[in-house]
Amino acid sequence: MVRSIRRGAVAAVLVLSLAPLAAACGAGSNAASTEVKPDTESGAKGDVKVQNAFVLTDTSGPATVTARLFNNGNSEQDLQSVEIGSGLLAKLQGADGGSTVAVPAHSSVLLGGKGNPAAVLENSSESLRDGDVQNAAFTFSQAGAVKMQVTVMPAARYFAPYGPGALPTTAAPTTPSTPTGTATPTGKPTGTATPTGTATPTGTATPTS
Helix, strand or coil: CHHHHHHHHHHHHHHHHHHHHHHHHHHCCCCHHHHCCCCCCCEEECCEEEEEEEEEEECCEEEEEEEEEEECCCCCEEEEEEEECCCEECEEECCCCCCCEEECCCEEEEECCCCCCEEEECCCCCCCCCCCEEEEEEEECCCEEEEEEEEEEECCHHHHHHCCCCCCCCCCCCCCCCCCCCCCCCCCCCCCCCCCCCCCCCCCCCCCC
C-alpha cells in the first residue's frame, strides 16, 4: 500500500515537471521565450554605471557598441572613449553630430540606435566574431574607466534597432552662390553734341535819309 502511494507521488511530480516543457514545445520556435533579452554584465565606478552593453555586428557595415550609461552624480559626465579588446577604439559621435557624448547629472543616455549617440568600431570585422566575449572599458571625464565584459552579437531580432546604421549628422550650412560678374556699361558716350556755330547778323541797316 505504501509502495503504491510512493509510485503515485513520483508519477505526479514527473507530470508536473514535464508540463512546462511540453507547453514550450507546443508554442513553436517563435515562442515568447525566444525573445528574452540576453543577460549581460554591468560595470560601475563612482557615480557612473554602464548596463546592457553589447558589441553589435552587421555584414553591411562596421560594428557598433550599445549600452545604457547612468550618471547618478550632481555634475555632467562626458564619455571620452570606448575600448574593446586590446586597442580597438570606438569613434564617438553625439546625437547632434559632434564628438562629445554627454551624460547629464542624475540622468541616463542610450548609446546606439536611431537618434542616439553612437560608438562605431571601424575596420573591426576581422577581429570581432559573433558569440565572443571581449573586455571593454568605458572611460568618463570624472569617474574614469568603467571596466566590464561585453558579448559580441549580430544586430538582429531584439538588437536590430540598436545596431550599425547611419551616424547622426548635422546639416552643414550651404554657401550662398555669388554672381560670377556684374554687368557694366560696354562703353562711354563718344562725345557731347555742341552747337556748331552761332548765327550773327551780317550787317546793320541804317536809314538812307
